[in-house]
Amino acid sequence: xxxxxxPFHLAILIxxxxxxxxxxxxxxxxxxxxxxxxxIMVILVSFVACCNIFLIGLVxxxxxxxxxxxxxxxxxxxxxxxxxxxxxxxxxxxxxILIGKDxxxxxxxxxxxxTNAYYFIIIMLLLVIYLVSKDVYTITKVTAVFFxxxxxxxxxxxxxxxxxxxxxxxxxxxxxxxNFLLGFIxxxxxxxxxxxxxxxxxxxDRSKKNWFRSVYIGNMITTFIYLVISIVSYMxxxxxxxxxxxxxxxNLIAFIEIELIERIESFIFTLFLMKIVVSIVMYIWVAKxxxxxxxPVVPDKWVTLILIFSGLAITFNANLEYEIGEWLNIFGLIxxxxxxxxxxxxxxxxxxxxxxxxxxx
Amino acid sequence: MRKMSCVVTLxxxxxxxxxxxxxxxxxxxxxxxxxxxxxxxxxxxxxxTAVIPDxxxxxxxxQEILEAEASLMKEAEEKLANQTRQKLVxxxxxxxxxxxxxASKGIKDIIQAMEREQxxxxxxxAMVAEGEAVAILKSTGVENIGDYMEKMIKKAAEEYLVPNxxxxxxxxxxxxxxxxxxxxxxxxxxxxxxxxxTALFKDDRYVGSLNSELSRIFLTLYGKVNSSELTVKMPDxxxxxxxxxxYNESDRDVKVKKKGKDITGIEIKIDLKGSVLEDxxxxxxxxxxxxxxxxxxxxxxITQNGEKVLSILKENRTDSLGLKQYVRNSLSFKEWKxxxxxxxxxxxxxTLSVDVKVKDTGMMx
Numbered sequence: 001x002x003x004x005x006x007p008f009h010l011a012i013l014i015x016x017x018x019x020x021x022x023x024x025x026x027x028x029x030x031x032x033x034x035x036x037x038x039x040i041m042v043i044l045v046s047f048v049a050c051c052n053i054f055l056i057g058l059v060x061x062x063x064x065x066x067x068x069x070x071x072x073x074x075x076x077x078x079x080x081x082x083x084x085x086x087x088x089x090x091x092x093x094x095x096x097i098l099i100g101k102d103x104x105x106x107x108x109x110x111x112x113x114x115t116n117a118y119y120f121i122i123i124m125l126l127l128v129i130y131l132v133s134k135d136v137y138t139i140t141k142v143t144a145v146f147f148x149x150x151x152x153x154x155x156x157x158x159x160x161x162x163x164x165x166x167x168x169x170x171x172x173x174x175x176x177x178x179n180f181l182l183g184f185i186x187x188x189x190x191x192x193x194x195x196x197x198x199x200x201x202x203x204x205d206r207s208k209k210n211w212f213r214s215v216y217i218g219n220m221i222t223t224f225i226y227l228v229i230s231i232v233s234y235m236x237x238x239x240x241x242x243x244x245x246x247x248x249x250x251n252l253i254a255f256i257e258i259e260l261i262e263r264i265e266s267f268i269f270t271l272f273l274m275k276i277v278v279s280i281v282m283y284i285w286v287a288k289x290x291x292x293x294x295x296p297v298v299p300d301k302w303v304t305l306i307l308i309f310s311g312l313a314i315t316f317n318a319n320l321e322y323e324i325g326e327w328l329n330i331f332g333l334i335x336x337x338x339x340x341x342x343x344x345x346x347x348x349x350x351x352x353x354x355x356x357x358x359x360x361x
Numbered sequence: 362m363r364k365m366s367c368v369v370t371l372x373x374x375x376x377x378x379x380x381x382x383x384x385x386x387x388x389x390x391x392x393x394x395x396x397x398x399x400x401x402x403x404x405x406x407x408x409x410t411a412v413i414p415d416x417x418x419x420x421x422x423x424q425e426i427l428e429a430e431a432s433l434m435k436e437a438e439e440k441l442a443n444q445t446r447q448k449l450v451x452x453x454x455x456x457x458x459x460x461x462x463x464a465s466k467g468i469k470d471i472i473q474a475m476e477r478e479q480x481x482x483x484x485x486x487a488m489v490a491e492g493e494a495v496a497i498l499k500s501t502g503v504e505n506i507g508d509y510m511e512k513m514i515k516k517a518a519e520e521y522l523v524p525n526x527x528x529x530x531x532x533x534x535x536x537x538x539x540x541x542x543x544x545x546x547x548x549x550x551x552x553x554x555x556x557x558x559t560a561l562f563k564d565d566r567y568v569g570s571l572n573s574e575l576s577r578i579f580l581t582l583y584g585k586v587n588s589s590e591l592t593v594k595m596p597d598x599x600x601x602x603x604x605x606x607x608y609n610e611s612d613r614d615v616k617v618k619k620k621g622k623d624i625t626g627i628e629i630k631i632d633l634k635g636s637v638l639e640d641x642x643x644x645x646x647x648x649x650x651x652x653x654x655x656x657x658x659x660x661x662x663i664t665q666n667g668e669k670v671l672s673i674l675k676e677n678r679t680d681s682l683g684l685k686q687y688v689r690n691s692l693s694f695k696e697w698k699x700x701x702x703x704x705x706x707x708x709x710x711x712t713l714s715v716d717v718k719v720k721d722t723g724m725m726x
Contacts, residue, residue: 239537
């Protein structure tokens with residue numbers, strides 16, 4: 001592990017983990033849960049995510065760059081922590097397997113209806129296994145390439161400008177929303193991914209003092225793209241239509257007309273695979289780290305397989321769109337709680353350690 | 362081992378594409394579909410007709426027209442498929458025609474089903490036919506009616522003869538509480554398919570229409586027009602004067618006038634800028650006085666016909682211009698919810714103010 005992650009790559013990595021399959025549904029979630037002008041909530045929730053990142057930044061500053069394991073085990077013996085590590089590892093693997101399944105379900109709405117869904121899942125996971133067997137530096141480099149392959153899609157919205165209208169947006173502020181709280185949680189889970197940086201501390205190039213800023217920058221890229229897409233959707237669809245459109249972003253892409261090719265969304269949606277793979281790889285990578293810390297005897301190769309297969313086994317019953325949706329709601333909530341809880345717990349431990357050190361002195 | 366696993370992965374990725382094949386010679390690619398009402402025999406029954414261009418060598422004609430009776434779009438598809446050796450696919454449906462009777466009963470279900478179907482794009486052009494839609498499909502003189510209709514409607518929308526009628530736009534306006542949808546109206550003239558104007562909808566029901574001349578005026582009231590032309594017919598002194606006004610910049614603005622909380626009126630402001638390319642008046646027409654006069658005549662022409670359009674809309678109690686969107690945006694959410702949306706446009710006076718500017722008179726003075 002000689003080479004370290006540059007801040008620039010870190011920003012891209014954070015963005016790529018954050019944005020994934022939720023993006024395709026995001027405008028509908030906003031419309032259903034918040035109603036008119038729900039895009040405003042993206043700014044608000046992004047701010048909440050920033051606060052969360054700030055907490056992680058505090059951990060980094062106070063802990064002096066020590067990662068989760070070093071901080072926790074300075075207070076609590078590893079044997080006691082091991083079950084928690086394992087639990088966290090399995091939660092993360094289940095979460096990303098669900099995200100992968102969700103992606104496959106949407107793919108099959110568009111095409112390949114007659115193919116067994118597990119075919120796609122296996123192919124996707126093969127890519128994941130290959131990538132996760134590399135070190136994190138290589139993963140971030142691959143992520144940067146994937147970023148270039150996918151980020152241009154945002155520019156497609158220029159095509160929609162003639163079909164957008166401010167009048168359709170209405171001046172009403174969050175009227176007709178169904179469930180503000182659920183919407184808030186759903187939207188927050190769309191921002192998840194930044195919490196992984198807690199595990200990345202030792203792998204980051206710390207020669208630049210302000211490197212932690214790239215986590216904020218990554219979050220800003222996500223916010224910007226979410227915001228643009230939702231504002232465009234609010235001006236392109238009427239509110240009731242947006243509430244009924246399952247994947248507004250796919251409809252936006254499908255609206256683009258090119259001679260000869262109809263329905264380019266089925267082509268472009270395959271590019272989303274890269275985003276999904278990055279999310280899955282990074283979470284599995286963290287899960288692997290956790291697992292190995294708890295059970296160091298298990299060989300490297302087997303850890304990935306154990307994690308993936310247990311994830312598949314646990315989610316074996318979640319295959320339909322609504323089943324996966326329900327599972328994702330639960331695991332999204334768990335993921336969100338972990339993202340908030342991790343830095344808080346670590347800060348508490350750091351505080352206790354400090355007091356103890358002072359008392360000893 | 363490494364090489365082997367690479368090969369296996371590649372095989373996995375590439376060979377997946379061989380699953381779910383669709384071979385083009387075996388496909389019946391539907392290009393146009395029409396719906397007619399035959400609910401006298403049974404409730405919800407429709408006559409569904411599909412046009413399938415036939416490119417295979419053994420085909421005797423360039424297209425095949427299939428008919429079926431059904432209550433659901435998908436049910437009709439099944440019945441249509443029974444009549445052909447090909448596998449029917451919807452991916453290339455480019456336009457859909459509704460018969461007058463069916464349209465006046467409401468077409469929300471069909472539009473929604475088309476939006477739901479992943480194979481059908483949201484750019485499919487919707488239109489209403491005078492009388493039976495199937496008559497258009499069977500009209501003579503055109504070899505490939507599916508392609509013909511799509512190109513005709515697309516061209517007409519680009520030239521602002523009829524409104525743009527992608528099903529996305531229809532559905533968007535249908536679900537918006539501040540506007541009612543519109544589509545082009547087509548019909549037969551001497552056996553040939555022909556544009557007839559604009560079909561007006563009240564919610565999802567076809568309620569009335571505007572002829573071609575009023576359609577052009579309607580579109581200037583409807584929104585921004587990038588380029589179109591008007592044939593102005595106005596009395597000038599003793600004679601009728603005909604002017605061709607070719608405009609390339611037109612903008613619409615809607616203002617809701619309020620007194621306290623009450624809406625006292627709606628003003629539609631239209632700005633047009635263009636050139637005069639033909640005029641029945643003899644002599645020089647580019648002088649400032651003459652230009653002013655042409656501007657005045659054109660303004661009067663648009664105002665007169667615009668008022669005709671407004672009265673037709675009012676008669677049918679429809680808000681095709683989307684004026685209610687502007688009413689909505691001038692109110693608070695509570696006021697808007699409490700508003701009697703059906704009668705607001707019936708009771709509020711709507712005024713037109715037209716501003717025409719003659720940019721030039723072409724290559725002649």
